[in-house]
Amino acid sequence: MWWTLGLIVAVVAVWALHDIVQKKHSILHNFPVVGHFRYWLEHIGPELRQYIVTSDNEERPFSRAQRRWVYASSKSENNYFGFGTSVDLEEHPNHVIIKHSPFPLNDPHPGDANFDASYSIPSQKVLGEYRGRRHAFKPESLVNISGMSFGALSGPAIEAINRGCELAGALHNTGEGGVSPHHQHGGDLMWQIGTGYFGCREKDGTFSLERLMEVVEKNPVRALEIKLSQGAKPGVGGMLPAEKITPEIAAIRGIPMGKDCLSPSSHREFDSVDSMLDFVELLAQATGLPVGIKSAIGNMDFWSDLASQMATTNRGVDFITIDGGEGGTGAAPRVFSDHVALPFKHGMSRVYREFVAQDLQDHVTFIGSGKLGFPEQALLAFGMGCDMISVAREAMLSIGCIQAQRCHTGFCPAGVATQNKWLMAGLDPTLKAARLANYLVSLRKELLRLCRACGVSHPAYMTLDHFELLGKGMATQPAADAFGYDKTVTQAATLYEGIVR
Known part of the structure; x- marks a missing residue:
């Protein structure tokens, strides 16, 4: 026992001496040994706040x-909340209120x-x-999976998402990392083509139409999405560190x-709206296939030019994915996450108004x-004019993500955003x-x-008049006024002119 105690004292003494003589951290010099607790607590701060503080x-x-x-919801458990709302409705700015109808429609129940x-809700528009x-189609689900690449996510996570999409009849967006074997488990794909042209590139990084055609012919690709930017890091390219690149990812x-x-910040194949439409x-x-674009919203000149050229030329995108600045499944510079690109509601409302002005909605x-x-x-997104939505981090949560916020480290404890074999297992x-x-x-x-509850049968019939x-205090604002939707824009956001029951 004395030998053990002496060894512990010796180890602590050496540790303390090291802390005193090192010059990198003043906290450790001034408070040897115990100063490490400050860094440990800082490291596990998100977990402490997650489970104890907030x-x-x-x-x-x-x-x-x-x-x-x-x-x-993902476990088919009771997802109700009891004893009323925990939100202070009178002191919660921008809280969304849905205005229900005095004559709601009845919900069907088992046996009816x-x-x-499956609560299937097909899109009311035919894509393309x-x-x-030639391969225009009507998506079976207006709720689908947003772009998350193999490489950023693990193989088992991609496989789980693809299998889940087949079960739910949803589209699986590949993200910009290309189509992998993990995407080939029955779910239909929307192939995202980013600035790196991964999966459809030449050795020098330029785009290869021949390679793209090979991949499309071998996989259930239903649409192509050209990624201009994303909400997490708009205006900058992506980076997958060398240590996370496996032979499978490289191939x-x-x-x-x-x-x-x-991934470069911009595309090599086009540098203007005109050349982009030629590429589309x-x-x-x-x-x-239907071809669309995905972008976070910043400078509006691009969108004005796009709407104008689509109205005056025989070229155009089949769909537009509006990504909000609050989005993002992976790592990004904090300043870009916090300060670059408009939040979804602002971005969507501005772009949609541009297209309504050209009668292109x-x-x-x-x-x-x-x-x-x-x-x-x-x-609310459907009320603003969306025809479909895509989800990413919520999908990650459903397959086990615990919001540890370790995506950028490669050590996701849930095995979702990692290539570590032990964690993926x-x-x-x-x-x-x-x-x-x-x-x-x-x-x-x-x-x-x-x-x-609002008296309509499909999200496509919702408008901002329903919100x-x-x-703060007793102030309220109609959603149409908040987002600058006059009657013309509000009516355009509904697929049909009346409310169809």
């Missing part, structure tokens, strides 16, 4: 209440002739129909081993993205696929229930 509605990016709803256990794409992306995988039509004519499918994986936010793709499907079905179920925003 209330149900405080934490960001997703509160405990939001995570609890996703977790319960029109009951649908207006421009006559899929067409990149060398041992080097950081860099090249892809559409070669593949017959029915020619394009609008897809919303950016923390829209909750019923009230999704419904804890994620069962079959089990998690069912949980993703359950979450998507639950979200669609809540959307339908909200629509029926109001609470301010």
Whole structure:
């Protein structure tokens, strides 16, 4: 025992001496040994706040209440909350209020002739129909999965999402990392083409139409999405560190081993709206697929020019994915996450008004993205003119993400955002696929229930007249006024002229 005690004292003494003589950290010099607790507590601060300090509605990016709803929904557990709202409605600015109808529609129940256990909500628009794409199609679900790449996410996570999309009839966006074997488990794909052209590039990094055609012919790709920017880091390219690049990732992306995988900030194939539309039509004519763009919203000159050229030329995108500045599944510079690109509601309203001004709103499918994986936010997006929405981090939560915020380190404890074999082994793709499907079905179920409470049968029939925003104290504001939607824009946001029951 004395030997053990002496050894411990000796180790602590050496440790203290090291802390005193080192020059890097003044805290450790001034408080040897015990000063390390400061750094340990700082390191586990997010976990302490997550489970001990914060209330149900405080934490960001997703509160405990939001995570609890996703977790319960994904496990088909009771996702109700008891004893009334925990939100202070009179002191919660911009709180969304949905104005229900005095004559709501009845919900079908198990045993009714029109009951649908999958709560399927097909899109009311045919993707690619207006421009006559050969493979235009009507998406089975207006709730789909947003772009998350293999590489940023683990193979088992991608497989779970793809299997879950097949179960729920949803589209799976590949992210810019290319189409991998993990995407080939039954779910239909929207292939995202980023600035690195991963999976469809030459060795020098330029775009290869031949390679793109090979991948499209071998996989269930239903649409192509050209990524201009994303909410997490708009205006800058991405980077996958060399240590996270496996031989499988290198082969899929067409990149060398041992080097950081860099995505440029901008595309090499086009540098203007005019040349971008030429690139869009090249892809559409070669593949017959609907082709769209994804972008966070900053400078509005681009969108004015795009709407103008689509109105005056025989070229155009089939869909536009609006990504909010609050979005982002991976790592990004904090200043870009916090200060670059408009939040979804501001960005969507500005772009949509531009297209209404050119009478183009029915020619394009609008897809919303950016923390829209909750019923009230999704419904508001449909009221603003969205035809579909895509979810990402909420999907990650449904397959086990605990919001540890370690995505950028490669040590995701849930095995979702990592390439660590030990951590990935804890994620069962079959089990998690069912949980993703359950979450998507639950979200669609809540959307339908909200629509029926408002007296309409489909989210496409919602307008901003159905919403109001609470301010501090007793202030309120109609949502249409808040987002600058006059009657023309509000009516344009509804797919049909009347309310169809």
